[in-house]
Amino acid sequence: MLKQSEVASDTYRHGNDHLIELRDVVKIFATAAGSFTALKSVSIEVDRGEFVAVIGKSGSGKSTLINMITGIDRPTSGQILVGDTAVHTLSEGRMAVWRGQNLGIIFQFFQLLPTLSVVENVILPMDFRRKFAPRERRRRAMELLDQVEMSEHANKLPAAISGGQQQRVAIARALANDPPILVADEPTGNLDSRTAEAVFRLFESLVAQGKTILMVTHDSDLARRATRSLLVHDGEVVNEYIMRALPRLGFEQLAWVQSHVEVRHYATGQPIIQAGDHSDGFYIITDGEVEVLLPQPDSPDMLVDRLNSGQFFGELGLLNGRHRRATVRAAGSNVAVAILDPNEFFELLNSSEATRREIDHIARLRARQQEPSYG
Numbered sequence: 001m002l003k004q005s006e007v008a009s010d011t012y013r014h015g016n017d018h019l020i021e022l023r024d025v026v027k028i029f030a031t032a033a034g035s036f037t038a039l040k041s042v043s044i045e046v047d048r049g050e051f052v053a054v055i056g057k058s059g060s061g062k063s064t065l066i067n068m069i070t071g072i073d074r075p076t077s078g079q080i081l082v083g084d085t086a087v088h089t090l091s092e093g094r095m096a097v098w099r100g101q102n103l104g105i106i107f108q109f110f111q112l113l114p115t116l117s118v119v120e121n122v123i124l125p126m127d128f129r130r131k132f133a134p135r136e137r138r139r140r141a142m143e144l145l146d147q148v149e150m151s152e153h154a155n156k157l158p159a160a161i162s163g164g165q166q167q168r169v170a171i172a173r174a175l176a177n178d179p180p181i182l183v184a185d186e187p188t189g190n191l192d193s194r195t196a197e198a199v200f201r202l203f204e205s206l207v208a209q210g211k212t213i214l215m216v217t218h219d220s221d222l223a224r225r226a227t228r229s230l231l232v233h234d235g236e237v238v239n240e241y242i243m244r245a246l247p248r249l250g251f252e253q254l255a256w257v258q259s260h261v262e263v264r265h266y267a268t269g270q271p272i273i274q275a276g277d278h279s280d281g282f283y284i285i286t287d288g289e290v291e292v293l294l295p296q297p298d299s300p301d302m303l304v305d306r307l308n309s310g311q312f313f314g315e316l317g318l319l320n321g322r323h324r325r326a327t328v329r330a331a332g333s334n335v336a337v338a339i340l341d342p343n344e345f346f347e348l349l350n351s352s353e354a355t356r357r358e359i360d361h362i363a364r365l366r367a368r369q370q371e372p373s374y375g
């Protein structure tokens with residue numbers, strides 16, 4: 001097993017808050033049919049120790065996004081920062097060295113060298129990198145194979161083991177030089193569900209040991225078990241908090257919401273909706289915290305709730321066709337909300353029965369618990 005102290009390497013001190021950060025990344029491919037924008041100004045942040053699932057339809061841009069982080073492909077514009085390194089500025093030579101030090105990459109089709117044995121496949125990246133002394137390498141390879149429960153197959157050729165076993169070897173190989181980050185593009189895409197589960201558990205144990213993992217997957221059940229999901233749609237990353245607020249929506253519906261919301265920002269104490277006003281929209285908090293206040297006869301407003309990113313408000317007034325009964329104001333200095341207008345809100349409810357039921361349920365709880373209640 002790897003020790004925690006081995007995971008936190010000295011060469012890997014990051015100067016910014018996020019281990020991985022993409023800023024306004026655009027990727028345009030030149031094709032025979034003209035230029036094609038595969039990523040449209042993508043900005044994401046991943047912190048150390050996170051397990052992030054990258055999901056979305058085929059052709060949405062998941063691999064393109066991942067390839068920006070690994071440096072396998074370069075952005076047309078924008079910045080890719082991994083730890084202290086501005087990956088988009090590295091020369092090819094520096095890129096290869098950097099990648100070897102910092103990333104373990106796992107593909108859908110394993111890509112083990114067919115003429116090398118299992119253990120030799122795991123030793124090979126150590127021979128390139130020379131981080132571990134030559135006599136240590138075999139022992140370390142065997143330890144890694146043990147971690148993925150493949151040590152008894154160490155001397156077989158890849159062709160002699162199953163797909164799931166090959167993928168476990170590929171993971172051991174990705175760990176060979178002890179990189180802080182693992183990037184996997186559909187690592188379970190070619191495996192049956194039981195084997196996929198075993199590989200996923202292995203990822204969970206690596207995260208528990210301090211690794212940061214980005215995993216592209218088509219399997220939404222597996223994605224739900226990661227710490228976070230990034231949904232890619234048509235070259236854009238759908239706001240995570242919109243996803244969290246509306247977990248019953250499918251990919252297409254989430255993308256629809258993302259393209260219809262109006263985003264507004266508020267400073268500390270600024271009211272977002274006011275008791276007495278006409279109900280004008282459905283609000284999803286995408287940054288910061290808000291306070292919900294009820295007007296009281298002859299005394300100051302009463303604080304009844306606090307809501308955070310990924311929660312919504314404003315549904316009650318729309319559903320009841322009434323005026324706002326509560327005031328909601330920004331509790332921090334940079335509160336952002338994504339707003340659907342009433343027509344869009346009802347279109348959303350009509351498009352997803354499960355979402356309608358869930359929003360109805362929350363509205364009823366809020367109305368019952370705190371009558372009079374939220375706008």
Ligand SMILES: Nc1ncnc2c1ncn2[C@@H]1O[C@H](COP(=O)(O)OP(=O)(O)OP(=O)(O)O)[C@@H](O)[C@H]1O
Pocket residue numbers: 029030031036038056057058059060061062063064065
């Ligand atoms: N080298 C390339 N040249 C031209 N177009 C490309 C290139 N690579 C990707 N694309 C296009 O960019 C879009 C996104 O591709 P990408 O491979 O990132 O999708 P994906 O989400 O990984 O799909 P899948 O789930 O099928 O793997 C697609 O429309 C694809 O055709």
Ligand SMILES: [Mg+2]
Pocket residue numbers: 062063064185
């Ligand atoms: Mg792909």
